[in-house]
Every structure is written in structure tokens, then in C-alpha cells.
Amino acid sequence: MIHRMPITRRAALAGLGSVLAAPAIRPSFAQSAPIKVGVLHSLSGTMAISETALRDTVLMMVEAQNAAGGILGRRLEAVVVDPASNWPLFAEKARELLAVSKVDVTFGCWTSVSRKSVLPVFEELNGLLFYPVQYEGEEESKNIFYTGAAPNQQAIPAVEYLMSADGGEAKRIALLGTDYVYPRTTNRILRAFLNSKGISDADIMEEYTPFGHSDWQGIVSRVKRFAGEGKRTAIVSTINGDANVPFYRELGNQGIKAEDIPSVAFSVGEEELAGIDTRPLVGHLAAWNYFMSVDSPANTQFKTMWQAYIKNPRRVTNDPMEATFTGFKMWAQAVAKAGTTAVDPVRTAIIGQKVDAPCGYTEEMHANHHLSKPVMIGEIQADGQFNIVWKTPTAIPAENWSPFIPENANRRRG
């Protein structure tokens, strides 16, 4: 790797001068220091299946931004590291990005446990992290911007849908999840929510499995038995990663049809479905804030851009990719507004920024560092895409402090 010479103020001024002197031609970035964009996604290990596409999304955005003239006349340069699905390594790599590579902004993390691992590093070194995945909430950091959904933008509306006439009027809910912080916290919120809707604990089943679990026969037959108690039953799945593939295969093999026991998943998107035969799964649901099948001009542009960048006309897009895309645009707008990449001014400038997101709505960054987002429920189709069967009429603001977690509810801001 070439070590970059520090750029003197005189050189920078000279560079600026040359840009000003030649306004008609494409800006040449040669003499100004590049803006460094850190990419902190697992490229190996169990999360690589999901996170590799997010690295590619950031690289695509960097390339596109450079083609459009960079930001503030400066070129963008991506610094990619691989935390290898290893949670403590996330913290080390974050420190390396901030202290050694001196990145101006970082896009990264998927699992909540990795985010929890890097949070103290970003706060200590005053970095800027954009986190693009739906999560359990109960967190707020001045150094992190959450561009995925909070529970009230995904989990709660999804369960409300299952309990509605369209969703099958479920009176009994099986909460199935992977054993870590996101599913446990989400299910805690959901249990409190269900209780508040008159569903007693006897009508809630909760089961956790390890990462990468593949033997689902026992759990699926227990769900079947749970459903056989004379009340309409639905499955709420917070199963993460590739354990979903054998789970859905088992649902199909045991003949659980969406008409009888619908399931709604919070971590299954187009990318995860790419590895499964989806024909037995038609009608099962997923809740997100974006689906590839959204019909909007911004989405068409996003899909074309992605497939052209990745040079594969069949590659799919998904919600965390859209959140990465939106987060990147917000950050770029904030830098342009602040006139600098320094963390503090950007952090102030980004509040209130709006982006016409591919989900077809205008999303806005609020003071709680979360986006307003629309909620969508999609049904799995035979071709691995989602058919949107329900969505909110407007983008709704995030409640990162859930009113259903009593000890944190009073921490809510306006």
C-alpha cells in the first residue's frame, strides 16, 4: 500500500485554485486530499452471506459520487476492512479505521452484537457510523446514525397485520428467533405489545436456536402442535442468517401453508431467498421498509445502478442495501451543507436532511438519529420476489426507545 504524503495547506490552496481556475472542465481531484469512507462489513464468516452485498453497495455509491464530481470538489476513497463475523474484531477494525486510516465516515455492521461492539470506539474517537439494518432499538449514540428500522417501523406493524382481518386474525403467536440480543429484545417488546392487545402468555410460544441451526424438525412440529389448540396461529420469525434456509425448507416439507399458519420474518429478504426453492413458501410474509418489487422511479434507478455496477442483471437488491444507499446520500448532502467532513458539523447538518428513497417515499433524518420510514409487508412469490400486500400511507418516525420496555420508555425524546 502506498503511503500518502500529508498535504500541506499551500498545496491544498493551490489545488483549490486550480479547480476555481478551470470551472468549465470536469473537476480534477488530483491535488486535494480524498475524503475517506470506511467500510466495516464482514466479508468472511457466517455473516458474509448478507454483508458482502453492503460492501458492494458502498463501493458503488463511492464510484457514483466520484463520477458526479465528488463532494466539495474532493474525491472519495473507500477503505475496506474485513471484521470476519468476529464481534471483538469489529471493535479492533473500527479503531484501525478511525485512528490509522483516519476515515471521515464509516458505513458498517449488520448484527446488533457487532454494533454494540464498535459503539464505544466510535464514541471515544468521535467517529461517524451509518448502521443500515433494522434492529431492536433501545439505543442512541451521537456518533451513530441508524438508517434501518426501529421496532415500531417493522416488528410491531407486522404483528398488527397478522392480527388484522387481512393477515388472518391470529390469536396465538409463535416467536422463533436466533439466540442473541436482537431477537431476544424484539421478542420482549412484542410480548409486551401482545399482552397489551389482550393476548395472554399462554398464547405465546417463544423459542431460540443457535446461529446456523439446521435441524428444525422438532421446532416446526411443536409449532404445528401449538397451532392445533383451536385458535388462529401465526409465526413471527427473528431467525437470522442462513439458518432461515433449512427453516423454510422444513416448513415446506411439513406442509405448513401460509393459509393455515402464516409466518412473518424480519430478517429474510430477497438476498436470503436467492438460495431457496420458494414455491412451497408462497404467501409467507416478510416485513421491511423496502422491497425490490417497489414500483417507483427512484427504485428503478437504484436497481439499474446496482445491476450495472455488479455487472449481473439478475442480482437482487434488498432493504439493508437501500438503507445503505439512503444513508450515503444523507451523509453526502450533510457534508455538502456543512461544507466540511468534520464529524460535529456534519452531525448537526444531517438532521432534517431528506432523501427521495428507492422505497418510494421521502425519508427524513430526525433528531434521534433515526429515519422516518414506511412499513411494508410483502408476500413471498414463486420467483423469490415479494408482492407488497400492505404498506403504511406515509413514512413514520422511529421510536428507538420502545414504550413496551418499561425501564427505557421514559428516555424517549420528542
Add this chain to the structure above:
Amino acid sequence: MKHPLLAFLLLLALALPARAQDAISAALEGLGTGFNQTAEAVDRLGASGDPRALPLLRALNNGRLLRRADGTLLIRAEAGVTEALTGTPTEVAEATAVRLNNRVRVALRGALGRLQLLSPDQAERQAAAEAVFRSRSADNVPLLETALARETVPAIRARMALALAASRLMASNAADKLLGVTALGATASPEARAVLLEFRGANPDIAGQIDEAVAAIDQRLALRRAAETLFQGLSLGSVLLLAALGLAVTFGVMGVINMAHGEFVMLGAYTTFIVQEALRDIPALQPWSLPLAVPAAFLVTAACGAAMERGLIRHLYGRPLETLLMTFGVGMMIQQAVRLVFGAQNREIISPAWMQGTLMLPGDIAVTQNRLWILAFSLIVLGLTVAAIRFTRFGLEMRAVTQKRAIAASMGIRTGRVDALTFAFGSGIAGIAGVALSQIDNVSPNLGTGYIIDSFLVVVFGGVGSLAGTLVGAFGLGIINKMLEPWAGAVLAKVFVLVAVMLFIQRKPRGLFAQKGRAAEA
């Protein structure tokens, strides 16, 4: 006299289709405008009994029903697009497919069930009986009685009887309701049980009879549930057996701690993927891709095993720690190499049709096909392994070399060659396991990591060097795990099993089937 009658009949003949046309048009009102309207229209169509409703509903079910902006409905078929009501060919222009959600699907299933109950096709009648059972409406009682009287296939008759009993519950008079309760109570069906429990809330006056019926069903179900748990345990055991069998040879017989064993399993799964892709263009061979993958995976991983033994392991015999570290390193290299070549994404292995779905064993015990095949397959592989070791020249030499190397060498056995072949044999079995696991697990570069610990556990628990021990160890651990799971949860059940095995090894360090005599000292 004749003329007016003729004229009247003619008029009638002209008017009838027109009226029927009106009826079905009225029933179709709103179909395709919204989910609720579509569901209601489907209900009306099901109730109409109109013969034209059936193809229309089938098309809707298959996503082949289109709607133009002006409301005309079209059916898309292989041959082209036709108008749904008249059957006249037309253009597809400006039409979009009518969308479904679960509410529409439920309505659709009920309507199709009603219309297909008297169908000449056996599979359709079966599905219809199932659907009518689920939709449960008192209106279906006469229809079901007719269908039941005509039906000759016993399985469908049973299903129809169940549907009839469930529909009677919805009747308004108490006598019919009780008839339904008694009929459902006489079955051993979890669905009947669910229907009764659902019905209980709305009918407190006959709650006593319902409880009795439910209790009767529960009694009949208890045995079946035990059998299903046993099968799940056997199935998990068969997976453990497959994963551990190769290790029972390399670790159990040769004493080599091969941490790359899981990666050989993974290579076997990727070989399955390669065979599947290679046969993609040859339709005749496609259904055979899985059986063909078995020898291919054996050869590929056996070759890798032989190369690893000749190139590395033989220099480290008698140094278990170095062997452990070295094979661990090789395992990581294989994993990364596969990741580089195939990418980090999971690869899709298509399950052949004969491995999908559920099989009903006598006594209505439901077992999933893929698990059943893997169970049978694991026993076949075990049988072949035992046969190879017991009855072949290679097996004899292998046993001789592992028991007393110096004597075997002095009898003219090329011990180095036997070592390589034994290791290749064990690795090949791991590859075969990979073919089977590709059907139930994700084919990803880290496929093997999940199995390595379990494999060692099985071999050590069963007794190092004993294939019988491996068999009993695998099935024993599988069944214990599945029996614990319902009350401990998947995570805790595994912890309990690990603790139990640790305690067991403390008492019996040589495992279940300890080797005795001279072999034990080798």
C-alpha cells in the same frame, strides 16, 4: 298448441345463458380491484356452482388470471390469452395479473374445494376434501353427503367424513352439532382436535362432550407423538452418524486427529453442486444428479484425503498436537479456497421430487421424506463401511497395519500405501456425508464447521475404534437431544447433551464400546 310451446322453449333457451351470464358477471363484480373485493367475489363464485367458475378460479390460483383496466378478465395459458367468460382469444395488452393475499387464498381454497368435490380426478377430490374441511361451512353438508355416497377411494372417504363432521359443527341445530362432535372424537387427527377446541368457545352448552372427544383424540395421539419424536431423534442420529463415520475411520482406526474432516464434508456438498450444474443441460440425467454425486463426492474427497496424508500427515505420525494444528490449518485453507472459487453466498441444491414433502406411515405418523432417505442412506453407508473393513483384502490389511504395524510390514504389507488408502477411505465417506447434508443444510464454505465437534463427540462417546459404538453413539445422542428439546429448548438441550457426555467420559474414558485386548494397546 305446439307452436306457442316451442316458441316458449326457444325463448327460454335463449334467455337461460343470458341469465347465467348475468349471474356470473354479478358474482365476478369487484374481482381484482382489491384483496377484500377479490375474496368476496371468490366466495360468490364458489357458491354459484357455475361450471365456468372453475377454470377461472384455477387460473386465479395459479396467477394466470389477468384483469384489464375496463374490468374484463383474461386467462393466460400456454396457447395464448383468452377472455375468461367467453373463451375467445384476445390480446394481453394493458392487463395485469390479479394479485392474491392469504385472505384471498383461504377463500380460493374453500371455493375450489366446493367446485372440485365431485371432480373425476382423484387428486383434485382429495385436495377438495381437505379444503372443505378447512373452510367448514354448514352449506357444504348436503354437498359432502352426496360426495361421500359416491366416493370409493378409502383415503378420500376418510377425509370427506372428517370434513362432513367438521361442517356439521357449524349447523344451527344441536343434534347435528353433537353428531359432528362424536364423529370428530372418533378420529386420531390433530386437525379434528383443533377444530373441536375452536368450536368449544362458541358452544359452552356441549363443552362436556367436546372435552371428552378431545381427550379421546389426545389418547390416540400420544403414541403417535412419541413415535414422531423417536423418528426425529433417529433422523438427527443419522446426520451425526454420516458426519462421524469418516472420522471413525481416520480418528478411530488410524488415530489421526483430522480437524479438516468437516471441510471434506463441505467439499462433498460442493461436489454435489458441481454435478448438479454439470447435468443442468442434460434433462435425461437431471433426476439422477444426486445419486451420481455420491461416487463423485467419494472420489473427490478421497483424492484430497490421499494427497493430504501423503503430503503432510505421514510426516507427523505419533505427534498428535502437530497433526491437530496442521489439519486445522489445512481446513481453513480449504474453506477459504472454496470461498474464493464459489463465493461466500450459499449455493442452491435442488431437492429431487422424491425427497420433498411428508410421507404418512401406518398409524398416520408423519415423517419428512428427505429425513427418511438420509436415515436409510446413513445405514447403507455404515453397512458398506463395515463390509469394506471386514470382508475385503484392503480391510484386512488396514486392520493388520493399525493393530501391529511392524508385524504387518514384515508380512509384506506396504504399510505406507495402506495408511494413504485408509485415510482416503475415511475422507471419501466424509464426502458422501456431504452429499446427504446438502439436502438439509446450507451449502456454504462453513458447512463443515458445524459438524466437526459433533463428529468427535460421537466417536469418543461411542468408543474410539468401534463402528458399532459410532452407530449407537450417533443414534443415542440424537434421540436424547430430541427428547430434551421440547422442554429445554434447542440451545439448552445441546448444552445438556454436552455435559452428559463429559460426565460419561469421566466414568468410562474409552466410551460405550471400549476396545479390549491387544487392539486397545495399539
